[in-house]
Structure formats: structure tokens, C-alpha cells
Amino acid sequence: MTNNILIYNTLSRTKEVFEPINAPFVGLYVCGPTVYSDVHLGNCRTFVSFDLIYRYLLHLGFKVRYVRNITDAGHLEGDRDEGDDKFAKKAKLEKLEPMEIVQKYTLGFHDVMRLFNALPPNIEPTATGHISEQIEMVKQIIDNGYAYEVNGTVYFDVEKYSKEHNYTLLTNRLLEDLLEGTRVLGGQDEKKGRLDFALWIKAKPEHIMHWPSPWSVGFPGWHIECSAMSNKYLGERFDIHGGGMDLAATHHTNEIAQSQACNHTQPVKYWMHTNMLTVNGTRMSKSAGNGFLPGELFTGQHPLLKRGYSPMAVRFFMLQAHYRSTLDFSNDALDASDKGFKRLMTAIALLNKLKPSGEKSGLDIQDLEKRCYAAMNDDFNSPVLLSELFEAVRFINSVYDGKAVVTESDLALLKKLMNNFVFDILGLQQEIPQSNDINKLMEFVIKLRNEAKAAKDYATSDKIRISLNEMGIQLKDNKEETSWSKI
Known part of the structure; x- marks a missing residue:
């Protein structure tokens, strides 16, 4: 076993040897769900992927502080600080308090994560529980000269920041290209620059969720919450920040700018992003009519699904693709994963019935174990790991059928290997036992x-x-x- 892990760092766009800032402690922050609706599969794919990463780091003996936030305030419908607050809009539609909406969907999110057998984070902070930290961070950014206040709303000055720092460091895009893709400021726009974004937003009289601040009664911008909470629980600079690739261009880019402007240092050493979901080769989205929720996937109650699939079969399906690869949902792919998962579980059940049957095993178990670790050390390559484990499945079946032999020591090592990689690291588990x-x-x-x-x-x-x-x-x-x- 080796701790020499290679991680693909979005920041450098290369694989880098993982060297924690304060080993063996590892700070891991993952952008959590926005809890105004049911969690979607894109979120689930991200959280299952980082559950794999978290599990593997724990398996190797690292002391991981895993922080995954809950966004329950300040999330507007548009990325340009415009539109209604999604929580307030949902609360008005359902005639509930905003925090009732938050509680309902937070509990639903936790239920789905339990079905996927995802380990809970060490800390799960909420945006509404950290308003004071966000206000203090905005104050510091203003004091450092990278933000300005207009009529009670505070904006981050991207142009000022870009003169001293690379604003598009994470995406490697040209600032000019971003400006061309942004609307020209109108006479009524408060912002100095087209790319400026809100750190604090003055609330309209009808806005339900609001808090007092030095600038106005209002609410935080979406991006500041993660910067404030990661800073509080992991420090000004920490190891890994993760999320879906859709967050890189705006949310994570602005996180870097805010933290750099506040603390004068890059906040994260390794940025990691999961790829998107597709359905039959087409990007999954509500507008395309091809998006489905985890519950629909489990029950099969969706026009695009011919039947339901168990949470473990879906987790297995997600792990068959590398976290940086596109994951395509189809009935055929899910059927194949369901069969593969059951084949793996059946082999493990048979493994417990095997008895030593020879002086030399028909498979080099020590070499297999090395290959399993090599797969995980190569940027957490779960599909390669699964292919190695299925070599063990074939061997188990052969021994059970009397076509191969295994020594007593190799049998013990094989049981340990399958337990470590199938259950502890991949996070799979046996389905509910038969009655x-x-x-x-x-x-x-x-x-x-x-x-x-x-x-x-x-x-x-x-x-x-x-x-x-x-x-x-x-x-x-x-x-x-x-x-x-x-x-």
C-alpha cells in the first residue's frame, strides 16, 4: 500500500502528487446542495464521487475533516445577482416559512445520501448559520480595496482584482472573452463593471429572508458563503475543494477571487470537479424533459425508465465511470450495472463459503491487491478498480466450481481485499437480506x-x-x- 496518490488538479490542468499542507490532516470542502427542491442526480453523482475520495483517504490513514455546506439563503435565479431568491419563491408558492422549505429538502437530501450509503461529512454548515462570518469577510474585502458599496449592496470589483491577479486562473479563459459574453451595463445598473458580482445584496421590502449588516438589511451573495465557511472550518488555505464542473466558471472562480482578496493567499491547493450527466447521449436537464430524480430512478416511475433500480446498483453504475468522465444514463447501461453489482455481491457471498484447496493459488492475490491500490492512486480510478475486482470474482467462481485452487493464506488475503475495496472504499453494501x-x-x-x-x-x-x-x-x-x- 502506498500513499503516493495522483490527483487531477483543475487549477494546473495536470495530475499532481497529493501532498497535504499539514499531513496527515486533510481539509476537504465540497459544495453541497441548494435545498429549495429535491436533490438532483448531478448532485448525487458529485457526492458519491467525493464519498469515494473521502473513504479512500480515511482507508489510507489520513485524518480528514470533510466539510459539505448546505446552501439555504442568497441563491438568486440568475448568476448576475438578479431575479427572485429561490427559497423565498418556493416558500410563497407553498405558503410555508423559508426554513420549512430548507428543513424539508435538507432531510430529503440526507435520506437520499443514506440510500447511496454515503458517509456523512464531519461538518455540514449552513449559509444562514454563518451570516456573521460572511459579513466579516465582506468587510475585510472592502478594507483591502476589492469591493465597493452602492445603495446598500456590496459588489466585488473584478476589474480592480484582475489588474493584480489572474481572475480566470481556474478556467484558463480570457477575461476579454468573458466580457464579450456579458451584457453591456445599462444606465440603471449599479455595478462598475460587467463581471462584478454581489457580496451582499440589499433586500427588497417584500424579500422574506434578510439580516442586518453595516450596509443594509439584506442577504449574502451566493459565492461568499463557501469562502466564509471553508475559511472558518479549514483555514485560509486547505487541501481539496470539490464540486460539479458547472461550478468552476462562476462559483469557484469567484470563491478564489474573494478568498485571495480577503486573505492574500490562494485558498485551495487542489481543485477537483466531477463531470456532467447525460441521458442517452443528451445532456440531462429539466428543460429537455430528460431529467429524473433519485426517487424516480429507484422506483422506475419515469417515462424514460423501463423499471426501477436499487440505490446500490445506481451507486455501482456511477462508480463504473471515472468521476471526470461524462456519465450517460440509459436503460441498457443501468441493466448491465445491476447485473454486474449482483454478480459482485454473489461472488462475495460465495467467498465466505470457500475452503483452502491447494498449495499454490491460481491467482496472485498480492499482485491483485497492488493493482487495486494502483487504480485508486491514479486519480481515484474506480472503473479500473472494478475491473481488477472482477478478476477476483472470476477466480472466486472458479474455486467454488472446483476449477481452481486457493491457499489458506491467500484466501484470508482475498477476503480482506474484497472487504476493503468493495465495502470500505467503494462504499457498496449487500442489498436487504432475503426474508x-x-x-x-x-x-x-x-x-x-x-x-x-x-x-x-x-x-x-x-x-x-x-x-x-x-x-x-x-x-x-x-x-x-x-x-x-x-x-
Whole structure:
């Protein structure tokens, strides 16, 4: 096992050797959900990916402080500090207090994360719980000369900042290109520059969520919350900041600018971003009509789905693609993942039944373990890891069928390897165990089939096997017994 991990850093656009700032402590911050609606699959993919990263760092012995925020204030409909606050709009539609909306969807988010078997973060701060920290950060940015106040709203001065720092450092885009893609300021616009963004926004009289500040009764801009909370819990400079790739161009770019302007240092050593989701090759979105929620994926109650898939099968599906690769949802791909997940779980169940059967194993387990670590050390390459684990699956099946042998020491190492990588690192888990009634029923059916085989009534024996297969149950024979599993 080695701690020599390579991480693709969005900031440098290369793979870098992971060297924590204060090893063995690791500061990990991931942009959490905006809780005014049900969590979408893009969020889930990001959080499953960083759950994998978090699990692996813990497995290697790092002391990780994992912070994942909850956005529950200050998120306007547009990225240009315009439109209604999404929480207030939702609260008005449902005739609820904004914090009732927050509570409802935060609990729903936690429920989904539990279904995906994602470990909870060490700290889960909320924007509304850290208004004072955001106000203090805005004060410091103003004092340092990178922000200005107009009629109670405070804006970050991108032009002033860009004269001294590279504002587009994270995306490597030209500032001129950003300006060309931004509307020309009208006479009623308060901002000095087209790219300036709000740090604090003066609330309109009808705005529900607002707090007092030195500039006005208002609410924080969206971007300042992550800078303030990461600074509080991880310090002015920390190791890893993650999120979806859609956050890089605006949210994370502005986070870097705010933190640099406040603390005179780059806030993050490694920026990591997950790629987008597609459905049958088309980008997933509500407007395209091809977006679906986790609950719809689990139940299959969506026009694009022919059936539902278990949370573990979906997690397995997500892990089959590298976190930086596009993940395409289709019924065929989900079906294949479902079968692959069940095949993996069946092999692990068989592994516990294996007995040492030779003086030299048919597979070099130590070499397999090295390859598994090598996959994870190469930018957390879960698809390569899974391919290595399925070599172990083939070996387990061969040993169970009496076609290969395994030594006592290798059997112990193989059990440890599968437990470490399948359960602890990949975060997969066995589905809910079958009830005793089903187990007893299957024992009875298997007994009838065995009696038919003993009587050489192969027609009946085959009929039982084929019928069970059509119902999604697979029988597996070996010299000692017949086992069963769901397909």
C-alpha cells in the first residue's frame, strides 16, 4: 500500500502528487446542495464521487475533516445577482416559512445520501448559520480595496482584482472573452463593471429572508458563503475543494477571487470537479424533459425508465465511470450495472463459503491487491478498480466450481481485499437480506429440483431452473450444494 496518490488538479490542468499542507490532516470542502427542491442526480453523482475520495483517504490513514455546506439563503435565479431568491419563491408558492422549505429538502437530501450509503461529512454548515462570518469577510474585502458599496449592496470589483491577479486562473479563459459574453451595463445598473458580482445584496421590502449588516438589511451573495465557511472550518488555505464542473466558471472562480482578496493567499491547493450527466447521449436537464430524480430512478416511475433500480446498483453504475468522465444514463447501461453489482455481491457471498484447496493459488492475490491500490492512486480510478475486482470474482467462481485452487493464506488475503475495496472504499453494501420465508421457500424448491435430478427427471429439473431464471433468480450448482441469488 502506498500513499503516493495522483490527483487531477483543475487549477494546473495536470495530475499532481497529493501532498497535504499539514499531513496527515486533510481539509476537504465540497459544495453541497441548494435545498429549495429535491436533490438532483448531478448532485448525487458529485457526492458519491467525493464519498469515494473521502473513504479512500480515511482507508489510507489520513485524518480528514470533510466539510459539505448546505446552501439555504442568497441563491438568486440568475448568476448576475438578479431575479427572485429561490427559497423565498418556493416558500410563497407553498405558503410555508423559508426554513420549512430548507428543513424539508435538507432531510430529503440526507435520506437520499443514506440510500447511496454515503458517509456523512464531519461538518455540514449552513449559509444562514454563518451570516456573521460572511459579513466579516465582506468587510475585510472592502478594507483591502476589492469591493465597493452602492445603495446598500456590496459588489466585488473584478476589474480592480484582475489588474493584480489572474481572475480566470481556474478556467484558463480570457477575461476579454468573458466580457464579450456579458451584457453591456445599462444606465440603471449599479455595478462598475460587467463581471462584478454581489457580496451582499440589499433586500427588497417584500424579500422574506434578510439580516442586518453595516450596509443594509439584506442577504449574502451566493459565492461568499463557501469562502466564509471553508475559511472558518479549514483555514485560509486547505487541501481539496470539490464540486460539479458547472461550478468552476462562476462559483469557484469567484470563491478564489474573494478568498485571495480577503486573505492574500490562494485558498485551495487542489481543485477537483466531477463531470456532467447525460441521458442517452443528451445532456440531462429539466428543460429537455430528460431529467429524473433519485426517487424516480429507484422506483422506475419515469417515462424514460423501463423499471426501477436499487440505490446500490445506481451507486455501482456511477462508480463504473471515472468521476471526470461524462456519465450517460440509459436503460441498457443501468441493466448491465445491476447485473454486474449482483454478480459482485454473489461472488462475495460465495467467498465466505470457500475452503483452502491447494498449495499454490491460481491467482496472485498480492499482485491483485497492488493493482487495486494502483487504480485508486491514479486519480481515484474506480472503473479500473472494478475491473481488477472482477478478476477476483472470476477466480472466486472458479474455486467454488472446483476449477481452481486457493491457499489458506491467500484466501484470508482475498477476503480482506474484497472487504476493503468493495465495502470500505467503494462504499457498496449487500442489498436487504432475503426474508426467512423466501429462504425457506428456495430451500424447498431446490430440494424438489435435486430430487428430480436424482430421479433423472431432467425435464422437470430444467423447467424449475428456467422458470426461476425468468423470475430473476439464478441457481448455481457445485459439487457440494446448490446456491441461489437474484439476477
